[in-house]
Amino acid sequence: MNNSNIDYSKKVVEMKKITKKFGDFVANENIDLTVHKGEVHALLGENGAGKSTLMNILYGLYHPTDGEIYINNELVKVDNPNIAISKGIGMVHQHFMLVQPFTVAQNIVLGIEPTKVGGTIDMKKAIDDVKELSDRYGLYVDPMSKVEDITVGMQQRVEILKALYRGAEILILDEPTAVLTPQEIQELIQIIRNLTKEGKSVIIITHKLKEIKAVADNCTIIRRGKYIDTVKVCETSEDDLAAMMVGREVSFKVDKAEASPKETVLEIQNLLAKDNRKIDVINNLSLEVRAGEILGVAGIDGNGQSELVEVLTGLRKAESGSIKVNGKEVINKTPIEIFKTGIKNIPEDRQKRGLVLDFSVSENMILQNYKNEKFSKNGILNHDAISEHAKTIVERFDIRPTDYTVQARALSGGNQQKIIIGREVDNIETSKNRENEPQVLIATQPTRGLDVGAIEFVHKALIKQRDEGNAVLLVSLELDEVMNVSDRIAVIYEGEIVGIVDAKDADENTLGFMMAGGKKDEQ
Template sequence: MNNSNIDYSQKVVEMKKITKMFGNFVANDNIDLTVHKGEVHALLGENGAGKSTLMNILYGLYHQTSGEIHINGNLVNMDNPNVAISNGIGMVHQHFMLVQPFTVAQNIILGTEPIKGMGAIDIKKAVKDVEALSQKYGLYVDPNKKIEDITVGMQQRVEILKALYRGAEILILDEPTAVLTPQEIQELMQIIRNLTREGKSVIIITHKLKEIKASADYCTIIRRGKYIDTVKVSESSEDDLAAKMVGREVNFKVDKIEAKPQEVVLQIKDLTVKDNRKISVVDELSLEVKAGEILGVAGIDGNGQSELVEALTGLRKSESGSIKINGQEVFNKKPKEMFTSGIKNIPEDRHKRGLILDFSVAENMVLQNYKDHRFSKNGILNKDAIDKYAEAIVERFDVRPTDHTTKARSLSGGNQQKVIIGREVDNIEISRAATQKAQLLIATQPTRGLDVGAIEFVHKSLVKQRDEGNAVLLVSLELDEVMNVSDRIAVIYEGKIVGIMDAKDADENTLGLMMAGGEEHE
């Protein structure tokens, strides 16, 4: 419902002919963006399209190479974030910028602390102000809780409150739902509605089409750094948006032939694994994955999925049970031994487990096998061989930018994921050729934070490994993904497999019931 006191025709942001270059690389090429008061405006594009770069320019973290920024009709030289904040702009980054041991209130007032007599911080006033803001916008955060003790969804609310506390009228949310549960996503959508009802303008950087349809009024699409179109969301279908984003029609359904399962590659029997609190979170779990199939593991987050994968990749010691790869016992082997036995891994957290961000793309390509005779001799790396190897994978997996000397940190999330997938798939092919044995590819949350084009690419890569006779274990919190990609689905609940079914027989209701601890199904 519109507030009659708000002038919705007012242009609060006008970015005109914005170009941003990093050396010879054009990240933004002559882009226009207009946002009105009280509007939710989605910025849609593939990973690496230049969305975050454009918003970092608006927030003063980067300075445009050319072009103009007008805020409320005034030309502004957005030199740094302080200029942006003074012009009523706040930004919530994808990776939160909070001090973990500090309380919610301490984080929100940091740098703008209210002062009472003798120069002391008036923490009571701060708590009172935070509570008032929290109530006004339906954010409901406890000001006295420490950041390290609250959920990711609550931490995001703290970041929003931080911006509002500093007077933000224009709020930029960078991939705001990437780390949220479905329930938290619904709550965030309500928070956004509360903000726009008060006349705030919200810019959402995203590639999730369902969320654009659910929350945005207008959507500007950019592709490979260029402006493509601005559309009214209510008049555009998901298919239309996807086609404009990637420049072609996108197939949301995974094309695959019927699976032809063969010998058992991974055999887990009675596996028990404890978490960091010494509580058994994988509880006498048994599971088999065969060559030529994709077995999807469905479950609500926190039911032992992460610890199971850590045990399978040698990153966590198991308490008891058995893990066999092609009949060979690998229980509690080290990560390197797990790798050489035939387990390749697309990790859940690409930053923490998949890449060394300050290494180049080429260096990240050989993390597991830099000692291989192809890449080193007598302890000295063969840079030319590594570069040539990296060039081939970059080209094959369409990693952008194509410069393999680029630091992994500077790549978008989707392109970082392509680096990891390219490396692991190539490792599978080399190991398969050397041993003649099927390999196991573990893919945990492989499409988290990726656009529809990159998701399509990842799914095709998984199916290709299956079709080449390898085994794929897909662990995902996205039920649509598990149902769409898998041949069989195993449901995990409280560390146990409570049911296994053919994917073609699965439906959301049955899986949802099992995931919540309902009836078993075999």
């Protein structure tokens, strides 16, 4: 990106030799970062590399063990977020911090509400201020909507407006595209450009190389807590960025042999289900997934993918239809009953559905199996066995940090995802050995928020499950991922499967036409 808005004579942020230790663990070691006025600066690194830690230091959530911070050439001690905000720094966290029942306007002005004479809140002025701010930056929102009723992309806009309302000149975006649809990503890129035109500076924490190339001017790479380099994005290839981030060459191509599908393992017939508003969302859907294949589900977000997975895993009741696993009917059974019949699940939302964040890593490894005689007896947990089990999975799936006694919430998003993937793969292997039947692995957005090295790892793990004779149902909004990893692709539109194509014959135009509701044979 060629950004003429940068003023290289004005350094708005300088972080010098920043070190942060948590006990014996060194999260950041002697890291330097410089950001200029009007610049989009990417902070690139693997999951757990220390990116968010560094930005939490800049925002005052953590205190550095060593090092100095300069804001607009002034040495500052950022002891808490209030000081950061007073210095013109705003931060939009990966997991939004909004009050769900409040309106958009109430969230944006929360804590610094405009008041009338007498001290009562002037909501009319608040709404007018929000409208003026959203128009100015192209962040169009409805001030009167409740946050719980708007999309994730809109919630992100509210977070950005919240920071701008508080006078942010330097905006930190932590994994801003992790939960956005492709269209919302393009809208965010335009929003960032609008911000830099106004002289704002933006720091993006990410590991999505395409988006760095699309929007960033400069990029600082850190690996395992250490500074690697700062490069001009326009002069650096995606391959070079990936190699600097991971420390080795990364393959963007998914290498897999031709599938050898066998018997049908998961059979869905004439499925009907409603959403939370009691509106039909799954409409007479039928689908089969066979042993030894990966069936990808492609579709624009909101076409019933999430509800389909919820029905398959026992989290949502179906109105009618049939779901069979290895010939056994499982429709409307409980989640634990479905788990025992052979469906294993990498959920869409790792924090809400995949983990108990206040449990340790080792405890999260046995969430479905804690009653297993290997891990407990007469209701008393065998902590030695649980620890040994966790140690094996942590080493096998390269989960960082390797301390399996820490709470799951202490890990980065990518490493939280690895906990779930490691657990579910282990569950498949254990179940298959016991039952000697193919298992079904449902993987919903399995690489959301992961770096390229971890994505490569996850794709290999899915293909390995396929090659070992299990059935894999991949549900992803990443069209490249669906096309590269799947053997067959089913396109969902308004709760129906509008067509199924062989992945080797698929292209973006065909799939895009079907995702918009077109039938395969109509093109």
